Amino acid sequence: MARTNKSSIVITLLIIFGIGIVLGMWVNKRTPSSITSSAPTTPQTYEALESGEAVVMRVYRDLSPAVVNIVSKSLAYNFWMQVTPQTGQGTGFVIDDKGHILTNSHVIGSGQNIEVTFMGDQKLQAVQVGQDPVSDLAVIRIQPFPGLAVALLGNSENLTVGQRVIAIGDPFGFQHTVTSGFISALNRDLIIDNRTMFGMIQTDAAINPGNSGGPLINSRGEVIGVNTAIVSETRSFAGIGLALPINRAKKVASQIIKLGRVIYPWSGIAGGSDLEPQLIRALGLPPIKGFLISVVVPGSPAYQSGLRAGNQYAGAYRGRPLIVGGDIITAVDDIPISGFDDFQNIILQKNIGEQVRLKVWRGGQEFSVNLVLAEDPRVTKRSGV
Numbered sequence: 001m002a003r004t005n006k007s008s009i010v011i012t013l014l015i016i017f018g019i020g021i022v023l024g025m026w027v028n029k030r031t032p033s034s035i036t037s038s039a040p041t042t043p044q045t046y047e048a049l050e051s052g053e054a055v056v057m058r059v060y061r062d063l064s065p066a067v068v069n070i071v072s073k074s075l076a077y078n079f080w081m082q083v084t085p086q087t088g089q090g091t092g093f094v095i096d097d098k099g100h101i102l103t104n105s106h107v108i109g110s111g112q113n114i115e116v117t118f119m120g121d122q123k124l125q126a127v128q129v130g131q132d133p134v135s136d137l138a139v140i141r142i143q144p145f146p147g148l149a150v151a152l153l154g155n156s157e158n159l160t161v162g163q164r165v166i167a168i169g170d171p172f173g174f175q176h177t178v179t180s181g182f183i184s185a186l187n188r189d190l191i192i193d194n195r196t197m198f199g200m201i202q203t204d205a206a207i208n209p210g211n212s213g214g215p216l217i218n219s220r221g222e223v224i225g226v227n228t229a230i231v232s233e234t235r236s237f238a239g240i241g242l243a244l245p246i247n248r249a250k251k252v253a254s255q256i257i258k259l260g261r262v263i264y265p266w267s268g269i270a271g272g273s274d275l276e277p278q279l280i281r282a283l284g285l286p287p288i289k290g291f292l293i294s295v296v297v298p299g300s301p302a303y304q305s306g307l308r309a310g311n312q313y314a315g316a317y318r319g320r321p322l323i324v325g326g327d328i329i330t331a332v333d334d335i336p337i338s339g340f341d342d343f344q345n346i347i348l349q350k351n352i353g354e355q356v357r358l359k360v361w362r363g364g365q366e367f368s369v370n371l372v373l374a375e376d377p378r379v380t381k382r383s384g385v
Helices: 002-035 043-048 051-066 246-259 277-283 340-348 377-383
Strands: 067-077 083-094 100-104 113-117 123-132 137-141 164-169 177-192 195-203 215-218 223-230 241-245 269-274 291-296 312-317 320-324 328-332 355-362 365-372
Touching: 051 067, 051 083, 051 164, 051 177, 051 215, 067 100, 083 164, 100 223, 100 246, 123 246, 137 246, 164 223, 195 223, 195 340, 223 246, 241 246, 269 320, 269 340, 291 320, 328 340
Parallel strands: none
Antiparallel strands: 067 083, 067 113, 083 100, 100 137, 113 123, 123 137, 164 177, 164 215, 177 195, 195 241, 215 223, 223 241, 269 291, 291 328, 312 320, 328 355, 355 365
């Protein structure tokens, strides 16, 4: 009986062992095919990728050769009047086959030695063509060479919130870094060094120090903005990057290349207080929108057109002096305006010598005033021309 039990145990173990071998062979037969079923990704398989990935890959491939890292070096004096080197770093992109490169003014600064680095670590010396502190743009130039890549400049006129955008730049010195996101808002105003930059593009594509001056690109591979600033308490990206629309940048760049500086149209209205509901009630005005003129420069187009500035101090409003008694501007060329910054933004889109029609509210009466825009003498004085 004992021998029979021992034989049964041996037979059972052999059966289990046999089943294990069969299962192992079946698993081994299936596993290699599941691991090796996908082929390596090649440029020919871009269309098989998720559409968003394919767009970013294509834009990066096409635009990167036209994007450069910029290092600007200058000499300055420290507290003890010792000469010390100063270095600025950022991004730029080639805008024509003559070797002109567009970037931010704060990247170049007062640099006497400017070096640009292309993809592949090709380094070239550049010279400054000119700067415009108002728009924070600068143009530098390299000696063009065969095969020089030029960025395709698009149109920023009809942008839409939610459009995909791609940024290429050199954040923290990491050259040719690509980030992607969307246009999260339009027509943002940014105050930098006591000046307002109007109509900026807001994006959530990651932008960090070193991205300044780089291109913001749409999904067609067209540059639609110049990355200029971030809103962050830590100087690192916090979800809000701002770019200057390319249509304005093209206008500025063309004047710098042609004249070495930028000329701006000027109305002569140098200050105003927005008509917010609280101010309207305090002044006893009907529910109108626009701004109250506080300063008109003597001899300016606004002065010659008979516009009146405020003449009575009424205390402080939102931290600024409130001057009342002047005209109220409610529209430019029949376009209603929401305040003084809105007015300034519209004027900046005009040309010197162009006539504009202002809708004016004075003493309960509404009428129109025509004035011809002149060159802004304040910009000429700042640029030292």
